[in-house]
């Protein structure tokens with residue numbers, strides 16, 4: 001696997017994001033990011049009569065929407081008993097309602113705009129991991145019932161799966177093909193008058209007339225700006241102390257159709273694992289296996305893909321070759337819910353971030369929520385998802401203590417000092433005096449050398465041997481192995497390259 005791993009969904013061709021109708025420099029609303037969040041918000045705003053310009057640096061569906069596992073769930077990953085603890089019983093119930101409304105909206109849009117995206121209502125099953133505390137399942141059952149979910153307890157487990165005890169069944173969940181859906185939304189948005197432009201936003205200035213400053217020196221003037229870039233790039237700190245970046249992994253292989261239940265299946269392990277099916281035709285289904293998340297830049301000892309393979313084998317012996325293995329980035333908010341709404345302290349700027357493992361429904365519910373805030377100034381979900389909310393949860397303290405610890409890398413030894421032994425396709429951080437350098441051996445044997453200093457807030461990046469990238473353990477920025485360009489924000493610029501003579505100096509002194 002490498003940093004550009006291909007997902008099953010990427011078989012779906014997407015149009016290049018051509019600039020439609022000349023290069024615009026103004027719009028009523030400028031939306032940044034053409035993933036499911038940005039395109040859903042743009043479509044909803046256009047339906048409400050707003051004139052919208054949507055820009056993206058890399059094209060339609062170029063981000064995490066192409067790397068998802070596409071569970072559409074109101075049975076949220078973070079558990080309802082925890083949501084009750086963070087947001088109260090009413091908050092947990094509102095979270096359930098808003099995610100169910102998001103699944104309904106995806107179904108409604110698929111129907112209204114004739115989007116053929118394999119949308120299907122299916123049940124979800126939460127299984128206890130072997131040796132798990134069954135009390136957790138009981139707590140979740142009670143809390144999910146209070147939040148209004150249609151949940152039942154199946155004492156005998158689930159037929160066709162190893163019976164490890166009672167499981168919870170959630171009705172009314174769904175699945176779809178994320179890029180077929182995104183393409184349908186894009187087509188509907190174009191027809192509704194949304195203009196699209198391929199451009200990188202370098203910064204956003206708030207105000208009565210906020211402006212998007214483009215990386216190529218251009219400028220877009222708007223009445224409102226929506227930052228739907230998955231991770232905000234325009235603020236260095238604000239939301240980054242309230243969310244943490246995780247890497248997540250997926251495999252897909254063919255199995256005979258009908259061998260596994262057509263359902264969303266996930267377990268109570270920490271980190272958790274999940275299974276689902278996607279129709280493949282010719283009497284086959286794709287079995288998708290995912291999970292084994294870990295903090296970005298803080299890889300576990302065991303290869304997550306190996307662990308997923310082993311876990312899937314326990315459920316389905318007939319899994320043929322694994323044809324796809326990919327990874328992606330999930331941004332976990334410290335209190336289980338995304339940050340959607342007014343950008344704290346910035347006039348007429350709105351933001352969507354902290355997607356978590358329920359990012360597709362968070363992104364979708366952002367469409368009516370942000371549209372209502374722009375058009376009417378209020379929405380019943382606004383307080384629950386308010387990006388300005390402050391909750392000093394145990395998770396908040398833990399995540400920020402973890403970030404602080406990562407800065408000690410500056411004092412630690414490098415990965416290696418034997419630059420000559422670095423094999424092609426691998427990288428290592430080398431300590432040289434007070435500096436740390438990120439050295440990568442290209443396939444042709446030449447050496448690329450970059451500063452190991454993350455341009456976001458100065459942590460030292462680490463080599464990710466599995467995905468072949470430089471990953472920042474602080475807020476999850478990721479950089480390409482050879483030239484250091486940004487793969488994932490919040491960093492706005494890549495790792496600084498070293499000039500040729502400095503490379504010689506580092507490699508001979510190391």
Ligand SMILES: Cc1cc2nc3c(=O)[nH]c(=O)nc-3n(C[C@H](O)[C@H](O)[C@H](O)COP(=O)(O)OP(=O)(O)OC[C@H]3O[C@@H](n4cnc5c(N)ncnc54)[C@H](O)[C@@H]3O)c2cc1C
Pocket residue numbers: 032033034035036037038055056057058059060061062063064065066067068069070071072073199200201202228229230233248249250290327328329330355356357358359360361362363489
């Ligand atoms: C492995 C994995 C499994 C997942 N499984 C699920 C699941 O089962 N269910 C679920 O609900 N969610 C799931 N998620 C989460 C979900 O996929 C994401 O939350 C969602 O796709 C994010 O959509 P987005 O539009 O916010 O971001 P993206 O799809 O990342 O789109 C952001 C866009 O912004 C653009 N951009 C960034 N910076 C700039 C800039 N400066 N200027 C211009 N453009 C910019 C990027 O090019 C990109 O196209 C999963 C995620 C992963 C990685």
Ligand code: FES
Pocket residue numbers: 454455456457458459472473474475476477489490491
């Ligand atoms: S991502 Fe914040 S310091 Fe690197």
